[in-house]
Amino acid sequence: MVLIVFSDTVIPVEISPGRGAGKVPASSARQRELEQELQRAHEEVQAGHEEMQTTQEELKSMNEELQSTNEELQSTNEELTTSKEEMQSLNEELQTVNAELQAKLDELSGTNNDMKNLLNSTDIATVFLDNDLRVRQFTPQAKTIIKFIASDVGRPITDLASDLLYPELVTDAQEVLRTLVFSERSIATHDGRWFTVRVMPYRTTDNRIDGVVITIADITAAKKVEAKLREKNSDLTTHAAEQGLALDRAETQLGQTVGATLRRDSGKPSRRKAAPTTNPAATGPAGKSQS
Secondary structure (H helix, E strand, C coil): CCCCCCCCCCCCCCCCCCCCCCCCCHHHHHHHHHHHHHHHHHHHHHHHHHHHHHHHHHHHHHHHHHHHHHHHHHHHHHHHHHHHHHHHHHHHHHHHHHHHHHHHHHHHHHHHHHHHHHHHHHCCEEEEECCCCEEEEECHHHHHCECCCHHHCCCEHHHCCECECCCCHHHHHHHHHHHCCCEEEEEEECCCCEEEEEEEEEECCCCCEEEEEEEEEECHHHHHHHHHHHHHHHHHHHHHHHHHHHHHHHHHHHHHHHHHHHHHHHCCCCCCCCCCCCCHHHECCCCCECC
8 A cells, every 4th residue: 555645834035155055044944844744654664554454464364264264164164064964864774673663662561461460360470580699580479479679679678577487498599590390399388378489590592591490389288188198098098997897897796796606506306307418619529528
């Protein structure tokens, strides 16, 4: 940029050396003052020009930086557009996976309901334990035998009160985990009930042992019938023994009566001739009857 300054000035007047050599005209002093002002203005214009050049260079550098920033922003915008497309694709995949998981969840819920109704319909108490014999799950029927509450999940089976007279339960469960052979026992309770306690290994779908399953079936009615049958059998055995003793006494009395009759008859004379016998064992060598 260029600064043009217009100022009034006067034409310098030549002073002859002969006239007033010792005096300086007023116009010459004004000229020098104007020249100084012009010099200062020129310097200020030069400084402003330099400042303008510096500012122009700074603006040029800033413009280059802005252009670089703009290019970076454009690149970032392109990356964000690409990321947006990837996110949209990922969102579609997640929606598909979510739909599959929802279907699996519905299927699992239906299977869980089926298993719950199956266990409830069998009326068999079932307890699931992990490898450390901690309660994993139990059916409502098990609450009538072992004092379960909802917070007992995760507690050792040894910490729970039970009506079963079965102190070997933990030992049998550990033996089943060791040998993978099920255990079955008939166990009584404190109130006179009887249960068949069966301990089996808990197998996962990939055939991995992950604890034990304890099933407790009520056999109180069968035990009562068995006790009645045993009592009846005992009564029948006693009655048969008594009948045998009575029969033995009757045979003894009959033998005594027959012997006494024979002895009495042998002392009297026979009134009729005895018929010949045809028993070869009672016939002598001469063919005569042996008395």
